[in-house]
Amino acid sequence: MFIKNNIIVLSKIKYSESDLIIKAYSREQGIISYILKGILKQKKGKLRASHFQLLSQLAVESNHKPNRQLQSIKDARLNYFYKSIHTNVFKASIIIFLSEMLSSVIKEEEPNEALYDFLVTSFQWFDHQDEFANFHLLFLVKLTKYLGCYPDVSNIEAPFFSMSKGVFTDEEQDVYSISDNNLTILKQLLGTNFEAINSIQLSAQQRQSFLNMFLLYFELHLGDFKKPKSLEVFKQVFS
Known part of the structure; x- marks a missing residue:
């Protein structure tokens, strides 16, 4: 055929x-x-x-x-035709990391046009940017929407977030509840889009901490998820 x-x-x-x-x-x-x-x-x-x-x-x-x-x-x-993501060493590192993430978490043998269009528009936007340090963080948060585990934001003002349940809570639920700086960053990312991502000011240490936390979120919600092999190299490039 x-x-x-x-x-x-x-x-x-x-x-x-x-x-x-x-x-x-x-x-x-x-x-x-x-x-x-x-x-x-x-x-x-x-x-x-x-x-x-x-x-x-x-x-x-x-x-x-x-x-x-x-x-x-x-x-x-x-x-x-990508203009920069394969030639800029920092963008290329992000691409290697995200492609490994996508290869791990996308299992669908059925079409999902919304997910495909999200990937297309996200990477084309990324290709045109000169400032992109937070791109991978927002991309991963938005990706969960298409994987069926997007955080429930109905109680987003609450002081805790249960990673195991994917909800904001008024009290600490379990060992997977967060209330530190990562909670603030998560709320910021949930409330923004790619066009406004550079308004979120983060240090390299804060990015790495949030990334570690959110990869755990993937592990908790996607049973066969494994951390990308490229993760350590990726961290070294952006340390």
Whole structure:
């Protein structure tokens, strides 16, 4: 079956001397994996290895075969050309970290157009920014909305937040309740958007503390979640 898909590359691994295996999230079908045979040695043709960088946004044509784990791509073109996220060392570190996060938490084999559109617009916005230190924090908070574990903000003025229940509470609930500076940051992030993110002033230490806390939130709500292997390198880049 000949199929056209709009995809975002979540991960890629080298397979043999010249092949790549790509895991992607598509607007039309959810998670799809592709094998790109010979692409690492290919000098001519429609497919280029440079098109399949992490979080690249592509329109692909494939000969889709049901029940096959790895599909093959016949043609691909960029839907959007990134200007900075793969060349700026700090942005590239964020991209590596977030792509690993997305590869871990997105399991859907069914389409979710709202999630796909969120990813597309978020990364295009990120690509144009000169100040982006808080981007990954707000991105992760907003991502929970599409994973079914967005914090309940109906009682957001309360002095505690129960990470295990995902609600703001008037009293400490358990060992996963927070009431420190991370609570203030969470409230700030829940009350803003990307356009206003730079108004939140945080130190590198505060960002790392909040990130550690929010990764625990992912662990509590997504049973098979594992912290990205790139986390330590990511922290070192921004320390």
